[in-house]
Amino acid sequence: MIRLSIPARQALSKLTLPVLVVAAFGLMLLGKADAVIAERARMALNDALGPIYAVLAEPLGAINASVAEAGNLMHLRSENVRLRQENEYLRRWQTIALALDAENARLKGSLNWIPDPPANFVTARVVADAGGVYARAALLAVGPNHTVRKGQIALDERGLIGRVTEVGARTARVLLITDLNSRIPVTMETSRARAILVGTNGARPRLLYWPEGVQPREGERIVTSAEANAFPANLPIGMVHFSQSGVPEVEPFALLQRLEIVRIFDYGMGGVTAPEAPQKPTPGRH
Amino acid sequence: MAGAWRYPGIRPRATFGRRLDLAARAGFPATLTILIMLLTQAPFGIPGQAVLLPWVTLASVWFWSLFRPASMPPPAVFGIGVLMELLGYLPLGVGVLTLLLAHGIAIRWRRFLGQQGFAVTWLAFMPVAAGAALLSWLLVAALTLRLLPAGLSVFQGVLSAMLYPVLAIPLAWLHRSVAEAEPD
Numbered sequence: 001m002i003r004l005s006i007p008a009r010q011a012l013s014k015l016t017l018p019v020l021v022v023a024a025f026g027l028m029l030l031g032k033a034d035a036v037i038a039e040r041a042r043m044a045l046n047d048a049l050g051p052i053y054a055v056l057a058e059p060l061g062a063i064n065a066s067v068a069e070a071g072n073l074m075h076l077r078s079e080n081v082r083l084r085q086e087n088e089y090l091r092r093w094q095t096i097a098l099a100l101d102a103e104n105a106r107l108k109g110s111l112n113w114i115p116d117p118p119a120n121f122v123t124a125r126v127v128a129d130a131g132g133v134y135a136r137a138a139l140l141a142v143g144p145n146h147t148v149r150k151g152q153i154a155l156d157e158r159g160l161i162g163r164v165t166e167v168g169a170r171t172a173r174v175l176l177i178t179d180l181n182s183r184i185p186v187t188m189e190t191s192r193a194r195a196i197l198v199g200t201n202g203a204r205p206r207l208l209y210w211p212e213g214v215q216p217r218e219g220e221r222i223v224t225s226a227e228a229n230a231f232p233a234n235l236p237i238g239m240v241h242f243s244q245s246g247v248p249e250v251e252p253f254a255l256l257q258r259l260e261i262v263r264i265f266d267y268g269m270g271g272v273t274a275p276e277a278p279q280k281p282t283p284g285r286h
Numbered sequence: 287m288a289g290a291w292r293y294p295g296i297r298p299r300a301t302f303g304r305r306l307d308l309a310a311r312a313g314f315p316a317t318l319t320i321l322i323m324l325l326t327q328a329p330f331g332i333p334g335q336a337v338l339l340p341w342v343t344l345a346s347v348w349f350w351s352l353f354r355p356a357s358m359p360p361p362a363v364f365g366i367g368v369l370m371e372l373l374g375y376l377p378l379g380v381g382v383l384t385l386l387l388a389h390g391i392a393i394r395w396r397r398f399l400g401q402q403g404f405a406v407t408w409l410a411f412m413p414v415a416a417g418a419a420l421l422s423w424l425l426v427a428a429l430t431l432r433l434l435p436a437g438l439s440v441f442q443g444v445l446s447a448m449l450y451p452v453l454a455i456p457l458a459w460l461h462r463s464v465a466e467a468e469p470d
Contacts, residue, residue, distance in 0.1 A: 016360045019392055023364065024383040028429060031378030038371075038378050045372050049324065057329045128327050132336050132374035133438050134426050180434065201435050258331055284331050 043168035046130070046139055050171040053127040054141040061260065116232065121265045122148065124172070136179040136201060137165070138259050140172045148172045151230075153265045159236040159253030160184075160224060161262060172264070176256055177237065178205050178272070185228055186237060186250075189221040197222065197237065197250060203257075204249035207240065216240045216248040232267045314464055316362040317348040320369060322346060327373055328462075337438065339374045340381075341446040344418050345453045347385050348411055351392035352399055353461050363389045375423065377429045382416045384425075403443075409452070412447040419443030 004012070031038050072079065108115075122142070130139035138161070142148050152258045154174045162182065166173040175182055182199035186207070193214040199205045207216055220240040226233035238252040326338040343366060350358035367382030374381065374401075391414060392399075399407050423439040 019385065020360045020364050021383065021390075022385050024367070024379045024386060026379075027368075027382055028377065029378030030424075032429065042372050042375070049327070052324075053328055060329055060331070064366060126329065128329050129335055130375065132376060133340060133422075133442055135375040137375065178433070180430075201438070286378075 038232045039166060043166050043171070045175070046128075046171045046226065047168040048126055050139065050141050050168075053139070054125065057125060057127050062094070072284075079174075117268070119232070119265045119267045121263045122146065123261060123263050124148075124258045126262055127171070130173045131176070131179070134180070136176040136182075136199065136256070137173045138176060138262070139160075139263060140174060140264070141170065142167075142172050142264075144170055145171075146172070147266070149266070150265055153231060153235070153267060154262050155235065155265065156254045156259060156262055158255065159238060160231075160257065161252075161256060164264060174262065174264075177252060177254075178203065178256055185225040185230065186222050187225040187233070188216055188240070189223055190217065194225055194227060195222075204238075204241065204251055206245075207248040207250055218242055222250050288391060290293050291366065296304065300383065308447035309360075311464065312357050314460075315346075315354050315357040318460070319343065319346040319350070319358075319366055323369060324365070334438070334441065336374070337442040337445055339370060340418070340422070340442050341449060342453060343370045343381070343385065343409070344388060344415060344446055345422070345450050348388055348414060348450075349457045349461075351452050352388045352396050352407060353458075354395055355380075358389070360386060360389060377426055380422050380425045380429070384421050387421070388414050388418055404451075404454070404458070408450050411450050416443045419446065 079104055107117075124140040124142050126138045127141045128198040130137040138154075140148075140154075146167075147166055150167055151162055152166060154161045160177060162174045162176040162179070162209070164172050165175040166227060177197060177199055178201065179199045180201045182197075182205065184197040184205075185192070186195050186197045188195060188210070191214045193210050195210040196208050197205050198208050207222070210216060218240060222237045222240060224233060224235040224237060236253050238250040240248050241251045243249050259263040322342045323339060323346075326335070326342055332338075347358065347363055347366060351363070363385050364382055367385040368378075370376065370381040370385070371378055395410060398409055403462065419439050420443045423436060427434050
């Protein structure tokens, strides 16, 4: 170490803070100029931390499960009644669905319908919330020899959750449909009208840009649209719900707050690639 | 290494073990902060878990800057800020700037706050937490050129201010027992 006089050292130590504040502004500029740096650093960090969180996920999941179990025991009776009713209701629907399925197959058989190719999927565990205060995303542990690629589609057992935006050596990051940067082409199921589902970082993404003459209806199902070749058609997303100010929002089917197991589908989509990391919505480059 | 070496006085011979001990004590605040930060990212499945990271980071930096500034120097704050940005998916520079400013305020006020009781340090932390939440919201909005929903940022500020004792009380205990004492 260089030997400095005491006043010089004191002056230097007083300078550190202002210099570092300036460096913080420099870092902001750097992040604006080259967002890939931050993305790479994040994926490297996630790859390093992913296995640790994956190990932690097991006992934490067990604890959460036992807490949930205790809660379930409290409401066992009312839950049972509710499930009985729902079961009856669903049984009725099942017969309808089976009849429709058979009819659909018959109709497709009488046309020369090109069937959709079956999609490959891998299942991965969510190891951490990869969002923050300003982003909504999930981090998946996908193992060292994975085939997950950017732009693949993530679903839980109920519906669409988002798209893979960053892939590291052992982890992948899925940008959720609620994120501010998420834009998804959708179809309203009854009117078949197209619209765009726009994330707001809130619990419910908004519906925008539907065509004139069509109005989204409360409770209408929203599914993906094959437009732009980014998604296959008819993946379930959620239900329309009007907010208090009259804005149509979509209540997602997927349990985005408590994701545990996620399936990542490879539909071989070569359309629009998934958005980049949240901090680079560079104007004019969309 | 430890700040104690810079000051004249009589002290035990610097054996390897003692050096190691001093280094561990000097490095303890920053290391502990980083470990707690990593812990907040573990999959607990708490709704709104994202706000825990800014809270523990800010509260921890504030606490150690007040009571052990030599073990929480500006470069350490800078490193912790970068880690917070990477873990919390903030734009680069935002976390670093807010933490450095909080650190600067703590350093400036520490002569006064150090003599006051715990309640006063908590009271002083409240506007700092609110300011940090506001500043990061403004910076993120400016950097992404978008008006962001403020709900979670407000929640972050309020939660940080309210939950300060949850982190600060155990830290105060560690501060008296484990962290190295610094001559003023």
